[in-house]
Amino acid sequence: MECDLNGHKSNSTYFSDLDNARTDLMVDVFKKMLLGTRRESGTWPYLPLGAVVSIFRREIKPFAKYNIKSKIIGWDGKWLFVVSRFELADSAHTCAISISKYVFKLGRKTIAPQDALKQCGLWSPEVEAKGREGRKKVQGLMDLDQLEEEEF
Secondary structure: OEEEOOOEEOHHHHHHHHHHHHHHHHHHHHHHHHHHHHHHHOOOOOOEEEEEEEEEOOOOOOOOOOEEEEEEEEEEEEEEEEEEEEEEOOOOOEEEEEEEEEEEEEEOOOEEEHHHHHHHHOHHHHHHHHHHHHHHHHHHHHHHHHHHHHHO
């Protein structure tokens, strides 16, 4: 049921696969922050997804095995950016690339990604520099808010 009329993985199914892959990544990386915030405040922080942009490069045929590799690529004062690649298992060819942006929330309060990284013991000046560099790579794709005001 995941195939489209062209006989390959339907583009819409990539997003449910991404949900699972990104959740695994975010829980693994930010486990200390999630648990620590819960202990301190009595409330669980949450990580709503703000946007996803995907580029489809090559088809995934029915029953083909593929892997999703996700990593945090950068952040700014509000958003954390995750890049995910769908790769064919037998060749590592990239089939799709997705960029997602998350925000950390505790009630209505926003937790800066840098603060979340610090709570997990993952922040350093080198990590900060890599985060700035990664943010530049996704800037154009993720600044879609300006289209909200566009007349269609």
